[in-house]
Amino acid sequence: MHSIGLVVYPGFQTMGLAVASVFEYANLLRGERVYQFRLVSEDGGPVMTSQSFSVNTDRLRDATYDTLIVAGDNDCRLPPASLLDYLREAPDHSRRVAAICTGTFVLAAAGLLDGRRATTHWFHAQAFRKQYPGVQLDEDRIFVVDGPIWTSAGMTAGVDLALAIVEKDFGLATARNVARKLVLHQRRGGGQSQFSALLELDAKSDRVQLALAHATEHLGGDLSVEVLADVARLSPRQFSRVFREETGQSPAKAVERLRVEAARLLMETTRHPIEVIARETGFGDRERMRQAFLRAFGQPPQAIQRTSGVAEPLL
Missing domain, CATH: 1.10.10.60 (Homeodomain-like)
Incomplete structure (x- = not known):
């Protein structure tokens, strides 16, 4: 079973929660629980979203995850330094480390994107380039995969990233079936423009x-x-x-x-x-x-x- 941890912190963008449905339907369509999905945060317990409701989370350090996905927020605020320290070591115990939208800022702050290719929401691309000149940012991409590090553009692009993870794990047919189940007009490739x-x-x-x-x-x-x-x-x-x-x-x-x-x-x-x-x-x-x-x-x-x-x- 593949374990997926979606890392959230106070004020995270609620659209990031949509990736959960991709892994849920991968389980349903394959007829077995191939993914174990958990919402995780640094301390566990309730975490406030960008829309002022809370979600319950598990404590990040209580388990290891095959794939860690870092959610973004609306204002590019960074989580506490202690969480950045944990993420800095994440590639040592997770096969993939990913980010949705402005979660790319979090990975960059943790030093995981130095010298790598990445993407983020087009609206924040200029600010990202100024803050992290050592990252090869391609803001006109839905998602970018550079070795074990995956990053996506803003909002719904997180769903495209999650579908790409499913395709990598279980093949194109499974990813297409999940996309159909989610009533997506099209399953976008990583190189497709955000516009x-x-x-x-x-x-x-x-x-x-x-x-x-x-x-x-x-x-x-x-x-x-x-x-x-x-x-x-x-x-x-x-x-x-x-x-x-x-x-x-x-x-x-x-x-x-x-x-x-x-x-x-x-x-x-x-x-x-x-x-x-x-x-x-x-x-x-x-x-x-x-x-x-x-x-x-x-x-x-x-x-x-x-x-x-x-x-x-x-x-």
């Missing part, structure tokens, strides 16, 4: 939302202004004007962003060749996709594919 192109477009009218929904469902097809305008039941000229007013960009630019996001996700979760991904996401050929990636990320697709953690693509 969603569709969310940032933030269309307000039903007509533009309908056109964007059509685009996301038909990325491999014709998404010209004429086609999208027809879906929105507007003339191409009217559609282009309304679209730019609501999103701040042209329909062509928005479609490119959606395609780039979809292509990057495929690179991080499949072993498809770049030519196949370019075709499936509507770029048509690898050179058009390469140019779009350079505009979006400053890197070609091959560079992102190499750092995604997915095995070499099938030929």
Whole structure:
């Protein structure tokens, strides 16, 4: 059995508790208790959350854990020095040490991230870089795994990190089944951006939302202004004007962003060749996709594919 300890301290962000459901459903779907999950704190007993209710915890030093996950808080406050001292030695008795959101600040303060790659909530990335210049921070990642140290971005990214732990322990099929049970729209890979192109477009009218929904469902097809305008039941000229007013960009630019996001996700979760991904996401050929990636990320697709953690693509 794998023992998981979620380390909390006064004022921790309640979203961190969501990881418990990932391990709960891994147990249910496998038909046995493969994970033992515990809330732990330095002294045990009640610990106040960020929403002013308490949760009961076990004393951290009363047991050892295969995996320790440190919760974050809303203000990047550090726990007592005595807890940092304990975490500093955690890799000696835990196979994995992880952090959710601003819990990355805690691991950094304990010295566990020196010279390592890590991520945290994008909102706190600049402050993190200033405080811990010796850490290779990649704020545009859902989660990062560097040896035995795992870190995730903010809020719901903790669930993605927990699913990745399940995948590491019991395989992709189990992780996918847990994600389905939790009714997740998609299981995000660690290399996926913290930002969603569709969310940032933030269309307000039903007509533009309908056109964007059509685009996301038909990325491999014709998404010209004429086609999208027809879906929105507007003339191409009217559609282009309304679209730019609501999103701040042209329909062509928005479609490119959606395609780039979809292509990057495929690179991080499949072993498809770049030519196949370019075709499936509507770029048509690898050179058009390469140019779009350079505009979006400053890197070609091959560079992102190499750092995604997915095995070499099938030929």
